Amino acid sequence: MRNIFLFIRRYFNFLFFLVLQIIALSFLIRYNKFHEAAFMGVANELTGRVSSKYSNVEYYFHLKKSNEALAVQNERLLNSLKSNFQDADTSLAVIRDSIAYDTLGHFRRYIWRQAVVVNNSVSLQNNYLTIHRGEKQGVSKDMGVVSPNGLVGTVVNTSENFSVVMSMLNRQSSVSAKLKKSGEIGKIQWDGVTPDYVTMINLPKSVKAIKGDSIVTSGYSLSFPPNILIGTILEVVDEKGSNFYTLKIKPATNFYSVEYVNIVDNLQKDEQKKLEEAAKKNQ
């Protein structure tokens, strides 16, 4: 017994080092699996506050670009207003569905909330954004995040006033996508090489994919509504040994200067999830 104590005292520095290493590595491994770690909620709140101070300054440098992006989005939304559609022949009325009268929310599936980006990285292998909106303001895990130009990522962690978003530029990110033209489903991933493009896999070679085609979200994802722009095809890589294309996609969102985002909440997500899990269990 005495020898054990002597041993511990003698090699205390080394043992202390080992303990810290083990703590660090266990943080790392646990985080990669479940996207959460000890103190992450508190730390979010703290780093978020520092980041929002910084982004207040940086904000002015991107003002012009964000204004342009918001103006373009406004234009698109204005064009889809009901009042734009009028015909001289009054018997030929354009009827749009009754979403505006759905005050009780029986039919609403998606709800949108805006947020400001306070921290963002593009240079790492796993990139995350921090947004200034959290649990108190109705954000929870697995919600989709969309910028005025296109898809950004998914919420992975929330604290009271801030949320962490895993951007598309993350090794662990995987988004279900489809070719807008013909509707074939594939998967968007990032290979970590450059933030200028992401890759789309699992698209069968029977499809005609041309440079410049739009890629949008498919309806299969629980986090995103269908038909949100992800990007355009930059290059079609024809892999000889496979029946699938690998596409290089230029993201519609400019990750270098994303300032405002919208968080989309799927109100029927839990119901769908529950049903699907029950079906799996019954097998």
Place this chain on the structure above:
Amino acid sequence: MSKLLKNIIRFVLFILIQVFVLFQVKPLHQFIVPYLYFLYILWLPFNTPRLGLTLTGFVFGLCLDYFTKTPGLHAAACTMIAYLRPFLVNILIRQEGAEQNYRSPSITSMGLAPYATYVFILTFIHNGYLVFLEWLDFGTFLYFIGKVLATTGVSMALIFLCELLVFRKEKFRTNTA
């Protein structure tokens, strides 16, 4: 200014510079990520107790980790170099008792060649370990080697620049003073 206060300010500054300046640099290449923050650990005073040094490394790395949302990654690498630092200092110190005469490792206290070796070895270990942990998740061997060499090169250049820009007072301390 007291030594403790100075080091606390440095702690905050190094993390802020790393997060808001160096991580914001538009990536030139997949391999190149400019790391400078760990210079804080290399600059800690000679007389820091070894236990404190290891713990400081851990806390320092973890602070950066909470900004990059990778808890444990930088902490592991920083703990490693903080633990190995005293061994290197013992080997590389120029003359007997220099660690008593000077406060912290620098060109004046250690001499250019030993200090450069000290910085290079710890930079290499830090980046190597960091990329190794990243590499366990994904990547090829070429990725590992390429990234370690590229990041070490960039870090060395940044540290050199930092040594030129930041003047650290290194007075020769005698027993009489």
